[in-house]
Amino acid sequence: MGFLDIRNVTKSYGQVEVLHRVDIAVEEGEFLVLVGPSGCGKSTLLNMIAGLEGISAGEIAIKGRVVNGVHPSKRNIAMVFQSYALYPNMTVGQNMTFGLEMHGVPKPERDRALADVAKLLQIETLLDRKPGQLSGGQRQRVAMGRALVRNPDVFLFDEPLSNLDAKLRVDMRTEIKKLHQKLKTTIVYVTHDQIEALTLSTRIAVMNKGHVQQLGTPKEIYDTPANVFVATFMGSPAMNIVPAKIVLRDGHPHAALTDADGTLQHLRFSQGNLGAWEGRDILLGIRPEAITDPEGADRKSHNIVALRNRVTVTEPAGADTFVTMTLSGKDAIARMRADANVAPGQVFDFAVNMEKAVAFDPETEQRIA
């Protein structure tokens, strides 16, 4: 039993089921990120944990207490909203202590809690201002401060960084992570940004169409995605998914695929369990960073396979150069070092790290190896 238990939770509006039997146990101090495209049900799930939306079936328990039907204010949770939801008519200080005031905490105690949190977030100088006089980043801090003052069991974040500009978002991301490492609080965080999910979380639940597609650590999600959806949603640029056929050579499974000129090439899998798929079509998944120039290949890998192919486009992006090629009729992207010597139209010797390759069943799109 976890600290926050989501057991077989289902949400339906009338006949339409939008969340299907979600089952997640969150340990104390864990940073769980719910990630998925819009409409996947992640915010609905968060609102159900908060008590802002009813639970159609299943139950949610916080610290072993089932909270179905318990009022949001009595669940000992705090929430940071996407729009920050600061009360415009109150000062920053009043905003942050409003919850304590509503819970009947006496004034001296409120002031002490406020001073502590203001110091932690370095917003002491802002306490007498109105939210309208604050910048986006400051509002974000105040919104977090309001949650921290309550000292809740679980923090809920609903896309808190999506209203900030790109640079500030990266700064605040680091700050949230620091805060979590310092305070060891239990956090459930909703985002549609896969980078936020990978950087912040201790565990990720990737959601799509009301189903949890995969629940695991960032490394598990990134390296061994459960299906094609998770593989392509997490990571940027997305994982290359190309059709291939399994052939056995010297007893080892190989992925046979055609290059840009129609020549058949064979890439040896590290996984041995694909023998049963001999002669059948699969979807081969390779991350862009697993396709490099030979000098840039991972030296620790035991299975670097050469791939000769024609370059269609090169996109220098500062730190990396992205190289596009055609594999089995699909575009595939390779992530090269910035100074890799490669030009469009050129036939280039790529190095593929097949230790990182995965294979999917083309029918079910589930991972098979």
Added chain:
Amino acid sequence: MSAVTQDTAVSTGRVTRAFIYLVLILFALFYLLPLYVMGVNSLKPLEEITGGNMMALPSTWTLDPWRSAWSTAQIGVEPTGLKPYFLNSILMVVPAVAISTIVGALNGYVLTKWRFRGDTWVFGLMLFSCFIPFQIVLIPMAVVLGKLGLAGSVPGLILVHVVYGIGFTTLYFRNYYAAFPTELVRAAMIDGAGFFRIFWRILLPVSGPIAVVSVIWQFTNIWNDFLFGASFGGTSQPMTVALNNLVQSSTGVKEYNVHFAGAILAALPTLIVYIVAGRYFVRGLMAGSVKG
């Protein structure tokens, strides 16, 4: 080459501008003419009006018509002046405006932030009440007031005006609160504030502009209402009915100067409300339609 101006306002030449102002001033004078006529004629003795030019300034200035209109003029059969009726109007308008505005605010709050099954229907029906002509409800209203024992009293008039005004005030507040972020209400719920606490502490403090709209609208409508006042006023008739009785008396000399003074007295409160709160009125009506 002329410099390109970044000004977004329509730029006009000096002559055009002078012409525009001239036209505007002429219109303003035209609209102010009745007020001028009322003003000057309420300050002169009756002989000057009957004997001479309505437009001229008084040759003898006097406040007697005002005193008469206020405290001694014959209203119906009693020589009371307009004073008691003015009081009736105040006693009716203040609670009616306050109650209908508060109820409208609560309705708007519920219809946008505590939505329930069929809430759009409820709102639609309330909107419908804005379109019902006064005359249609006179008889059913009389029956209801009679059954409640409120016929011919100030509380009866208050009830009538509150019932009639709720449609409009609900419309105002609903549309205003629809633009109010629901996340704030949710945040307050998590913070532990209840239904009324959220209303009182979170929504009301930012409702200033729309409250002004509601108050002005209700005040002018209720103060200027004649039909309900004449029908259900009984012994507590409002100012409008009394003014009618003063002006329309068919016996004796027509004291035009007193009539003018009375008419100004009747119009004064709405005039003051508009002057004091008028700019908030426009601001409130525009609220939400333009971002920022």
